[in-house]
Amino acid sequence: MNSTQSLYTRLSGRNVLMTYTGPFDGQVLSMFGKNIEHTISEDRRLNKTIFKVFIELAQNVSYYSHEKKTTKKGEKAGVGTFIIQNFNDYFYFLLGNPINEKHKEILKEKCTKINSFDRDSLRAYKRELRKLPPGDRGTGNIGLVQAALLSRNPLDYEIIDVDEETSFYIIAVKINKTINNEHNK
Numbered sequence: 001m002n003s004t005q006s007l008y009t010r011l012s013g014r015n016v017l018m019t020y021t022g023p024f025d026g027q028v029l030s031m032f033g034k035n036i037e038h039t040i041s042e043d044r045r046l047n048k049t050i051f052k053v054f055i056e057l058a059q060n061v062s063y064y065s066h067e068k069k070t071t072k073k074g075e076k077a078g079v080g081t082f083i084i085q086n087f088n089d090y091f092y093f094l095l096g097n098p099i100n101e102k103h104k105e106i107l108k109e110k111c112t113k114i115n116s117f118d119r120d121s122l123r124a125y126k127r128e129l130r131k132l133p134p135g136d137r138g139t140g141n142i143g144l145v146q147a148a149l150l151s152r153n154p155l156d157y158e159i160i161d162v163d164e165e166t167s168f169y170i171i172a173v174k175i176n177k178t179i180n181n182e183h184n185k
Contacts (some may be wrong), residue, residue, distance in 0.1 A: 025077035
């Protein structure tokens with residue numbers, strides 16, 4: 001984890017604009033996605049960036065959460081939590097979900113690797129991952145890379161042991177308000 005304050009502590013933190021806990025199915029993604037895209041900020045480009053980060057990370061919860069719920073449509077959707085916080089100079093997007101213990105070290109390594117790359121290396125790594133067959137891409141690879149590229153900040157992450165089979169994975173992305181416009185032109 002990169003921040004000095006525990007991400008777990010931030011999950012119940014201040015300056016909360018939006019929060020949700022439950023299954024991440026298509027309906028939920030669509031509803032919150034539209035809300036994020038149109039209401040978070042007066043800056044449409046910034047909203048678009050937050051929306052894209054939300055979709056990338058929320059899809060990971062939907063696909064890879066250790067806890068699944070069956071939706072009214074009979075589909076299985078991963079269960080998790082997300083929070084968007086608003087601070088003076090940035091938005092902070094946190095997302096958490098239970099993971100199988102076997103994914104713990106894999107996710108730590110992926111986040112550490114992604115954080116070690118500069119922007120050009122991240123782009124090259126993303127191209128490399130896209131060439132792999134879908135099953136070989138692994139848990140959240142492209143989504144995590146894309147979140148780092150979009151935010152232009154390192155990924156914060158924390159993994160908390162729950163029991164011998166399950167951990168709780170928290171990923172957080174800081175999205176700067178002012179710098180974002182300059183970079184996304």
